[in-house]
Amino acid sequence: MMKVIFTSIAILATTATTHGSPEAIKTILAVGPEGKGNQQAAQAWSDLIKSDDPDSLMMLLAGMDNAGPVAANWLRSAAEVIAANLEADNKLSLNELGSFLLDQGHAPRARRFAFELIRKADPATAKTMVPGLLHDPSTELRREAVAQLIDQASSAATEGNSNGAILLYRQALGGAVEPLQVKPIANALKELGVQIDLPRHFGFLMRWHVIGPFDNTGRTGFDKVYPPENEINLEAVYDGKGKESRWEPLETSDPFGKVDLNKPLGMLKETVGYAYTEFESSRARSAEIRLGCKNAWKIWLNGKLIFGRDEYHRGQKIDQYKLPIELKAGKNTILVKACQNEQTEEWTVQWEFQLRICDATGSAILASNRQATPQPGSQSRRPRRPKN
Amino acid sequence: MKFSTLTFFIYLTSSLLIPAADWLQFRGNDNTGASTSSTLPTSLDKDKHIAWQSPLPGRGLSSPLVIGNRVFITAASTPDQSRLHIICLDGRNGSVQWSREFWATGRTICHDKTCNAAPTPASDGKHIYALFSSNDLVCLDLEGNLKWFRGLMQDYPNASNSLGLASSPVIADGTLVVQIENDSDSFAMGIDLKNGTNLWKIPRTKRANWTSPVILTGGVVALQGSAGISGIKAATGKVLWTFGDGASTIPSSVPSKDGSRLYVPSNGITVIKPRTDNNTPDILWNQAQLRPGTASPIVHADKLFVINRAGVLNAANKETGERLWRIRLEGPFSSSPVTSEHFLYIASERKGLLQCVDLSGEEGKVTGTIELGETILGTPALSSDALYVRSDKHLWKISEAK
Missing domain, CATH: 2.60.120 (Jelly Rolls)
Known part of the structure; x- marks a missing residue:
């Protein structure tokens, strides 16, 4: 009987120290190439998800700052389980998540994850935050803001407000970094009589x-x-x-x-x-x-x-x-x-x-001596050195 | 009991422990696409036979897996398909039991028609092993607990195909066999089910290839590619034999039910029988006029069925290759057919037209269709009483009883 009690205490003690602990996160961050560290990471993951502490979630999100692509997925998956449990218990801290989202020093993917948790819990608040994400370091967060502006510009154009549409499209273009968004913006502006220098963009x-x-x-x-x-x-x-x-x-x-x-x-x-x-x-x-x-x-x-x-x-x-x-x-x-x-x-x-x-978002970095974009039909010139 | 006898006994009992109604990998547990179910609907009435439909968070070409009352499916979402989804649904009512998301760690670029969730996962009945075109390989248990994660493109940065990868892994002899063939870093590997580490890795022809490994008998897996087809020992990766007359890189071979012969999309269809001495396999017959399109061939009873590019279902004598009859179905088809006791099912690409063909008569006869109205590129999965069909947007359960 005593052996059972001691064993139980030992298990509880182990559990108490590993739930959401930096050690477990450290174990996950140590996963290496070709599956190295998977077994230890699985144990750490299993320990992490037992936590019902909102701080554990924030620790996992912050852990992604130093995580490679594979380790980030381990952390994300644990965070996903903990967040679902916290949400079910009405213990999800939107203030903490909001602070994390607004701190652009954190990993873009982790901030996007935080945004999605906020949006699930409080869609109205999330929507009001979107315009502020137009120049965010997270490409996925930018995408939301650009999409919102494209919708608004399209509505303005439909209502015959060409000047308003141009302004909104141009604002959208300012944050757009993905071809899937840049191309339709450029096409819409072209229809409104505005040419965009796409190579420069x-x-x-x-x-x-x-x-x-x-x-x-x-x-x-x-x-x-x-x-x-x-x-x-x-x-x-x-x-x-x-x-x-x-x-x-x-x-x-x-x-x-x-x-x-x-x-x-x-x-x-x-x-x-x-x-x-x-x-x-x-x-x-x-x-x-x-x-x-x-x-x-x-x-x-x-x-x-x-x-x-x-x-x-x-x-x-x-x-x-x-x-x-x-x-x-x-x-x-x-x-x-x-x-x-x-x-x-x-x-x-x-x-x-x-x-x-x-840069990592897809925003152009222009050469300090970039020349004007060549126009169709222009003759090739022979520069002494090719400079962009 | 000698070791070899013990090994065989364990293999046999573990095989028997997997319920026959489960559908554990691409084209079923034995990659034949065949089920003995006799209770699937055949008249296919949209009002009567759609038991449920469940929305999916993203696109996919992967087939569902069925394990007991649960159905598992993968999908990829976001414009760049970088979000990977593995979802578990209750097969009885379509409710989502759990869902896990991951970030792709490899290139997600694909031809517009295909997508990152193209390969079908594999299962040993206790875990889901989900591979994506981005070469992310995830192991979850049936409750959604993460057991291991591999980013194969992180390990092998040139292991990708700009048109997308689609080969589905299989589990044979306790090993997850993965075929990553492309123009650049082309290989096959055996992965340890327990921890995701490499058991073996062998080079393969540097040529894009979308076919899937096929399980044969004796722990042997057939790997198909542009050069032909090779039999390898699943546990070690040792190449046992090679058929070098070339083979298709899109439709996969189909084994006979006992796994002793293989119907290979090669110069039409070539049937090979691997030899016990591991010399070059015997060629039993070749039929150049049986030319599969994208859909893989399938064997049922005494016939081989091949759907060509025009959407014509050709029936041939499986022993001789003699063509017996053909009927035109409504294509085009990207998915492969599956069969029940007497019927063949296949879904067309554009309208999502699920078609049922009676195979029991002198000639084939379409007995029913359901137009699901969405693009379907994935092969259906079968349980004892239902078909599970996935489109770009939904997973459907088709069964006799709602």
Whole structure:
């Protein structure tokens, strides 16, 4: 009997110290690659969800500030269970959640989670908060505010209030970072007679130097190191595939920044091309290169390979790839390698990419010396150095 | 009792412990898509046979799973499909028992037609193993408790397909077999059910592939791809045999009920019989005119059924490949058919037209249809007395008794 009592006390003591405890959160934050730490995390998760303390929920949300993508899901899932229990017991603290939401220092996803809890408990209050989220660091929170403005602008346009609609659409555009929202806003404004500089809005890089073709027979060019990977010399001439290859300037006026290598290099197959540009950053900062490309590609920033992918013709979208980078103050060099393969179907003609630089929300980061967006039909000029 | 005998006994009893009425993975427990149920509705009357419909929080191509009275389904929501949902409903009334959300950790980009919740989850009857196109792999118990989480694209950053992945994992010999095939980092892996760690990982042909593994006998799983099909030991990943004549990358193979032969979408349909000595499988027959579209073929009684791109259901002698009859259904179809004791069910893509075909006569005959009015891309799941069909927006229970 005594053994049972002692065991029960031990279990209770263990439970009491682990519910919502920083230790359990720490265990979850320690999950590693290839499932490392899953077993310990499962035990910690099981301990965490037993808590009925509102502070535990806030601790979990704050824990997401330091969590990688996998650990964040463990924490989110525990928070989801605890929040449901607190809600059922009418113990959810909207004040605490509101404070957390308003503190932009917390992880954007955690703040979005807090917003959704507030909206579930008090939809009216949540709705009144939405306009204040237009420039939020959370893309998902911004989306709400932009959507609300789009609705209002659309209503104004329907009622014949064109000036009001333009103002509201422009306000929406100020916060819009996702193509799914930017495109309809730009289209609506165009109908109202207002042209939007989409490349500038997104931060697409429009001026490049390109060189090619190099050989990609049998898709071997992806791994081959051609001279532009070793040196950037815009005056150099190299042996290319069947002819000499030299750098030439290429401006694009595509509204979504598509750089079409077929234009300067010819409608070729089994070839490799390179595009080079320079980006002046006003300061050292974290950023993202966002790429859309349906050819195999590699990207170097300041001579360092960022990422590469040997997939061909499986679709292209804006922001298809999001690559975290560190910009340095001053000149940053960007080199793109784009490989065309052997396929001959109509949908494999494209040999192109679209690249922009933005922050984690998708808001454009513009080069400090960015030039005016090239206009359709404008002649390519040969700048001494390609600057965006 | 010798170890091998003991292992067999455990395997046998654990198999028997899984109720036959459960539907635990893509195209059922044995990947055949076949059920012996004799109580499903066949006239398909919208007023009589829709037991319930339950709204879903997002799109999906995945099939539901049925475990006892519970139905499990995955979905993906938000414009970028980055929100992953795993939902448990009460099969009796469609009420949501619990719902869990996760954030995608990998790329969610897909062709507009498909979506992040394309693969069907798998279950051992005690846990749900849900895979998404973003290569997020989640294990929950039946009460919704998180047991482990893997972000496979976090581990292998080039393991993705810009058109979306769709291969559904299977559980064989106590191992979760996952096929992640694409143009770049292409592989298959065996995952430990207990903790989600890798038991094995083998390279696969670098070519996009949307087919799913198929369970054969003796702990062997067939992996299909553009190069052909390979038999691998589920527990170790060891490649036992290979059929190298190429195979489709969209419709999956279907095994015979006893798992001894495989109907492969290869040059039409090619039927192979793996050999016990693990040499190249014997080819039993090939029929070039049986060309499956997106829907996977299915075997019922003495026939093989193949739906082609035009939506024509072709019946063939499963022993010879001889074509017997064909009827035109109302397509197009992205989902695969399932069968009950005497009937075949399939839902069309655009109108969500669920169609029932009587297979018992000299020729096939459509016995009933229900137009559900929403896009249906997922294969139905069957329990002993109901079909569960998912669209982009709802999960329906179709049964004789409301």
